[in-house]
Amino acid sequence: MADKNEILEEHISSEYKYGWSSDIKMDSAPKGLSEDIVRFISKKKNEPAWMLEWRLKAYRHWLTMKEPHDWAHLEYPKINYQDIIFYAAPKQKKELASLDEVDPELLKTFEKLGISLEEQKRLSGVQSTIAVDAVIDSVSVKTTFKETLSEKGIIFCSFSEAVQEHSELIKKYMGSVVPYTDNYFAALNSAVFTDGSFCYIPKGVRCPMELSTYFRINTAGTGQFERTLIIADEGAYVSYLEGCTAPQRDENQLHAAVVEIVAHKNGEVKYSTVQNWYPGDKEGKGGIYNFVTKRGICLEANSKISWTQVETGSAITWKYPSVILKGDNSIGEFYSVAVTNNHQQADTGTKMIHIGKNTRSTIVSKGISAGVSNNSYRGLVRVSKGATNARNHSQCDSLLIGSTCGAHTFPYIEIKDKSAIVEHEATTSKIGEDQIFYCNQRGIETEKAVSLIVNGYCKEVLNQLPMEFAVEAQKLLAVSLEGSVG
Amino acid sequence: MLTIKNLHAGISEKEILKGFNLEVKAGEVHAIMGPNGSGKSTLSNVLAGKKEYEVTAGEVKFKGKDLLVMSPEDRAREGLFLAFQYPIEIPGVSNINFLKTAINEIRAYKKMQPIDAKDFLKLVKEKQALVELQVTLANRSVNEGFSGGEKKRNEIFQMAMLEPTLCILDETDSGLDIDALRIVANGVNKLRSKNRSFVVITHYQRLLDYIIPDFVHVMYDGRIVKSGAKELALELEKKGYDWVKEKLAVGSGQ
Numbered sequence: 069m070a071d072k073n074e075i076l077e078e079h080i081s082s083e084y085k086y087g088w089s090s091d092i093k094m095d096s097a098p099k100g101l102s103e104d105i106v107r108f109i110s111k112k113k114n115e116p117a118w119m120l121e122w123r124l125k126a127y128r129h130w131l132t133m134k135e136p137h138d139w140a141h142l143e144y145p146k147i148n149y150q151d152i153i154f155y156a157a158p159k160q161k162k163e164l165a166s167l168d169e170v171d172p173e174l175l176k177t178f179e180k181l182g183i184s185l186e187e188q189k190r191l192s193g194v195q196s197t198i199a200v201d202a203v204i205d206s207v208s209v210k211t212t213f214k215e216t217l218s219e220k221g222i223i224f225c226s227f228s229e230a231v232q233e234h235s236e237l238i239k240k241y242m243g244s245v246v247p248y249t250d251n252y253f254a255a256l257n258s259a260v261f262t263d264g265s266f267c268y269i270p271k272g273v274r275c276p277m278e279l280s281t282y283f284r285i286n287t288a289g290t291g292q293f294e295r296t297l298i299i300a301d302e303g304a305y306v307s308y309l310e311g312c313t314a315p316q317r318d319e320n321q322l323h324a325a326v327v328e329i330v331a332h333k334n335g336e337v338k339y340s341t342v343q344n345w346y347p348g349d350k351e352g353k354g355g356i357y358n359f360v361t362k363r364g365i366c367l368e369a370n371s372k373i374s375w376t377q378v379e380t381g382s383a384i385t386w387k388y389p390s391v392i393l394k395g396d397n398s399i400g401e402f403y404s405v406a407v408t409n410n411h412q413q414a415d416t417g418t419k420m421i422h423i424g425k426n427t428r429s430t431i432v433s434k435g436i437s438a439g440v441s442n443n444s445y446r447g448l449v450r451v452s453k454g455a456t457n458a459r460n461h462s463q464c465d466s467l468l469i470g471s472t473c474g475a476h477t478f479p480y481i482e483i484k485d486k487s488a489i490v491e492h493e494a495t496t497s498k499i500g501e502d503q504i505f506y507c508n509q510r511g512i513e514t515e516k517a518v519s520l521i522v523n524g525y526c527k528e529v530l531n532q533l534p535m536e537f538a539v540e541a542q543k544l545l546a547v548s549l550e551g552s553v554g
Numbered sequence: 555m556l557t558i559k560n561l562h563a564g565i566s567e568k569e570i571l572k573g574f575n576l577e578v579k580a581g582e583v584h585a586i587m588g589p590n591g592s593g594k595s596t597l598s599n600v601l602a603g604k605k606e607y608e609v610t611a612g613e614v615k616f617k618g619k620d621l622l623v624m625s626p627e628d629r630a631r632e633g634l635f636l637a638f639q640y641p642i643e644i645p646g647v648s649n650i651n652f653l654k655t656a657i658n659e660i661r662a663y664k665k666m667q668p669i670d671a672k673d674f675l676k677l678v679k680e681k682q683a684l685v686e687l688q689v690t691l692a693n694r695s696v697n698e699g700f701s702g703g704e705k706k707r708n709e710i711f712q713m714a715m716l717e718p719t720l721c722i723l724d725e726t727d728s729g730l731d732i733d734a735l736r737i738v739a740n741g742v743n744k745l746r747s748k749n750r751s752f753v754v755i756t757h758y759q760r761l762l763d764y765i766i767p768d769f770v771h772v773m774y775d776g777r778i779v780k781s782g783a784k785e786l787a788l789e790l791e792k793k794g795y796d797w798v799k800e801k802l803a804v805g806s807g808q
């Protein structure tokens with residue numbers, strides 16, 4: 069195993085590294101939201117009538133809802149939905165026969181992000197291969213390794229393509245975990261979602277490589293509304309990775325995604341995110357509003373869904389990846405690191421809904437706050453009546469750097485079945501002067517000491533990530549905390 | 555190597571070091587003994603650059619440079635090592651990672667390339683053997699859940715790895731069982747060289763049976779009140795500190 073600490077030896081610049089924007093020819097909708105815009109998007113994507121109907125229903129429902137401002141520990145101005153571009157796509161021919169046809173600016177964009185869209189390059193690498201779906205603003209631009217995967221019957225493609233090519237699966241599963249009525253931002257997403265990834269792993273297949281999607285918001289003033297749908301059929305397994313970045317801009321941009329996961333009997337899905345949307349500058353100007361609904365359902369017996377997230381970016385994060393444990397003996401896991409610095413705000417956590425018998429869930433949440441930021445853990449563990457022998461263990465730790473930041477924990481526990489065993493542990497600690505001095509005395513400067521201590525603190529979560537992601541996550545932690553200790 | 559002249563230092567208005575003087579030459583081993591609260595750990599912390607302590611007077615030269623203006627990490631990179639009386643735990647950070655980071659920071663300061671992975675492993679093996687540190691301890695998180703004795707041994711392991719020029723050992727012997735004491739002392743003896751000096755703070759003559767000092771100093775109320783050869787430690791062991799205190803009272807005419 070390579071040394072995960074190695075990256076700490078690299079020089080890391082303290083500015084947001086992905087803050088450039090690329091000059092790609094775009095095809096955009098006019099600003100604002102209306103039924104016409106919903107129709108425009110659907111038409112652009114050449115969608116069947118049922119899809120448009122679903123969008124319109126969602127849109128009409130959304131109109132009846134109110135933007136949530138009361139319950140989360142967040143403060144943000146009312147969003148002006150008429151000032152957002154809901155569809156922006158790079159101008160290019162629809163079907164690409166080879167990489168040569170991709171806009172060279174676009175390829176450069178992904179090269180800068182360190183993502184290779186060339187299969188050969190990845191294949192020849194020593195490390196495990198990853199199939200990539202690259203989504204820029206509203207559309208998926210390229211999915212790699214499609215052929216290799218399709219030999220095993222695995223479907224990994226953009227959501228738009230799935231709507232065309234696999235409409236039965238989409239009709240069956242879309243909205244089955246997160247209905248459009250679920251919440252304000254889920255309703256919005258259902259009306260205007262533009263693209264995202266779709267994965268289907270058939271019965272008994274273990275996906276031979278990591279599947280990953282990279283999302284990037286490029287055009288100014290656009291919102292990103294992607295949908296991801298992952299299905300593990302009976303006995304299937306897949307590990308899915310999601311990475312996000314955005315250019316540095318003065319205004320706030322909205323990102324409202326929906327992710328749905330379904331695990332059938334003995335099926336397992338491992339979902340990892342490293343979220344690094346632009347967090348705004350030191351004064352709190354700009355940055356992404358990240359309002360995301362992520363939910364999985366362990367539909368049948370012995371299934372498992374595991375969420376791992378490293379949240380370092382966004383001005384505001386509002387996100388609760390959840391698992392509905394419906395099948396007997398099913399397992400839900402949530403491993404999270406959320407870092408806030410400067411003026412960032414995060415309200416994140418999970419919901420574990422125990423319905424089946426002998427269901428188990430594990431929650432490990434590590435919050436790190438610095439600057440004048442606010443970091444909240446909000447979690448719900450619900451054990452329904454009849455969910456006999458449900459088990460939950462929650463560990464929520466907060467680490468404070470400096471004395472001007474805030475950490476909050478809101479654990480909600482609802483138990484309707486007496487046989488349940490639910491444990492909750494919470495700790496709050498500060499990076500000690502003594503720890504830093506100890507590192508200093510060994511020749512390690514304070515900034516590096518902080519990143520070393522923080523990485524140690526997050527180890528339990530970072531260990532859940534695939535190797536390449538873990539390295540990236542460590543780098544991000546170091547970058548986002550730079551300058552946080554005087 | 556190290557010259558301390560008339561050092562006054564304290565914490566929040568309280569003066570702890572009150573005119574401390576010491577000269578340590580390359581290759582020498584100095585033992586400092588003295589009753590609880592006399593300021594021994596304060597001296598080590600001040601030398602290592604701990605922020606809370608304020609130096610109000612005096613000067614400290616380390617290898618000809620003004621030590622007191624340097625940051626704590628630069629002091630370490632210049633070759634000053636402190637084996638802590640109470641080593642700190644860093645959960646989740648393996649000893650090995652910790653040391654590799656430290657070594658590379660020190661190397662970068664000296665404009666050297668990061669250490670090669672193979673060389674590093676070789677070094678770990680070699681130094682582990684030197685202090686007979688269990689392999690599992692080297693891989694565990696820094697001091698986390700270590701027993702008192704294991705922590706002390708780990709300090710010496712770190713010292714061996716970082717190859718400093720001035721080693722300050724603050725009561726490294728307390729908490730060690732008889733075998734561990736011998737092992738740690740042997741480790742220190744193997745590290746003795748004509749270019750490396752030691753300041754050994756201890757309460758017990760026993761340690762000095764193994765690590766034979768060139769000088770023994772008695773510290774009392776923030777300064778050295780008596781210095782001598784290694785026999786002084788034996789005398790102290792027999793007579794206790796009251797003997798020194800009495801003499802002091804007489805000597806100063808109180």
Ligand SMILES: Nc1ncnc2c1ncn2[C@@H]1O[C@H](COP(=O)(O)OP(=O)(O)OP(=O)(O)O)[C@@H](O)[C@H]1O
Nearest residue numbers: 565570588589590591592593594595596597606639
């Ligand atoms: N951080 C601090 N705050 C307040 N007082 C302190 C602090 N550090 C040291 N002191 C005081 O300074 C004096 C010297 O302490 P120091 O720890 O240096 O003694 P020592 O000689 O190392 O003792 P021991 O043999 O018990 O280790 C003591 O009276 C102690 O209480």
Ligand SMILES: [Mg+2]
Nearest residue numbers: 594595596639
């Ligand atoms: Mg002491």
